Amino acid sequence: MRREMAVQLTDRVAIVTGGASGIGRGIAAVLAQRGADVVIADIDRGQAQEACRAVEKLGRKALAVEADVTRRASTDAMVSAAISRFGKVDILVNNAGVGGGKDWWTRTQSSGDDWDYTYAVNVMGIVHGVESVQAHMKERRSGKIINIASTAGRRGTTGFVHYSASKASAINVSQAYALRLAPYNINVNCICPGLLWTPLWEKITERRQSSLPPEQRVSPREYFLQQVKAIVPLGREQTPEDVGKLTAFLASDIAHNITGQSINLNGGSYKN
Numbered sequence: 001m002r003r004e005m006a007v008q009l010t011d012r013v014a015i016v017t018g019g020a021s022g023i024g025r026g027i028a029a030v031l032a033q034r035g036a037d038v039v040i041a042d043i044d045r046g047q048a049q050e051a052c053r054a055v056e057k058l059g060r061k062a063l064a065v066e067a068d069v070t071r072r073a074s075t076d077a078m079v080s081a082a083i084s085r086f087g088k089v090d091i092l093v094n095n096a097g098v099g100g101g102k103d104w105w106t107r108t109q110s111s112g113d114d115w116d117y118t119y120a121v122n123v124m125g126i127v128h129g130v131e132s133v134q135a136h137m138k139e140r141r142s143g144k145i146i147n148i149a150s151t152a153g154r155r156g157t158t159g160f161v162h163y164s165a166s167k168a169s170a171i172n173v174s175q176a177y178a179l180r181l182a183p184y185n186i187n188v189n190c191i192c193p194g195l196l197w198t199p200l201w202e203k204i205t206e207r208r209q210s211s212l213p214p215e216q217r218v219s220p221r222e223y224f225l226q227q228v229k230a231i232v233p234l235g236r237e238q239t240p241e242d243v244g245k246l247t248a249f250l251a252s253d254i255a256h257n258i259t260g261q262s263i264n265l266n267g268g269s270y271k272n
């Protein structure tokens, strides 16, 4: 029987941006299972409240905060809400991310709006989160920040240029903040997931299959699994729970000497 040694985060307080869906929701659940109380910060308030109920079912406290990470005032309010409810923030997970501007999945070429909006959410969302929480973490001389980038940020791609570029930037920004915050005992790391079946990837399948003749199209899930088979050496998809477990590790005391790193969680895949 396989036994897993679970990292414990008893009584830590975590904020997860984009925690209402997909990967963020999985991260919130794993952090709660390990003993943390969780603030779910998302632009979608209804879904955030639902994600909170899932955390509460795991026996931990949760708070839903409506937040738009493209706005610094909104991430400031998110951090204030977390501190007034729980008294502290130990962990910030900057996970909120988008594939492009409005209806990006209906285009095969990047529009100006795709460039602007991915940068606003995938890069400035991280910057705003860090800027909002850093004074509190510096004062406590303790903090763990985990940013969710992507394997797509490792190298340029032909079709999804704006997205890859935003994720490459997310990796670089994480390295910069790791250096800047190291003197205050704040660790900043980055996770680069590969292929995960979430609402985001459902839209990617729509985008990629839009140029195919109808007879060659398959169901979104089937297309996704074909990609997994073609790209992932380990031959299996990655899951929000996988990302949650790596987040829990990076947020734990075991990882106290790890900072400025970006870790692929992609089954060994070499392209995206």
Ligand SMILES: NC(=O)c1ccc[n+]([C@@H]2O[C@H](COP(=O)([O-])OP(=O)(O)OC[C@H]3O[C@@H](n4cnc5c(N)ncnc54)[C@H](O)[C@@H]3O)[C@@H](O)[C@H]2O)c1
Pocket: 017, 018, 019, 020, 021, 022, 023, 024, 041, 042, 043, 044, 047, 067, 068, 069, 070, 095, 096, 097, 098, 121, 148, 149, 150, 151, 192, 193, 194, 195, 196, 197, 198, 199, 200, 201
């Ligand atoms: N799914 C994958 O295969 C995959 C792979 C690599 C990286 N990622 C990254 O993982 C992260 C989560 O992706 P996902 O697949 O769970 O996507 P998702 O679309 O399921 O979830 C994204 C969440 O972010 C929220 N969000 C979007 N814009 C926001 C904003 N301005 N402010 C606050 N919240 C906002 C959404 O409401 C949603 O709840 C993203 O950064 C994504 O780029 C995903």
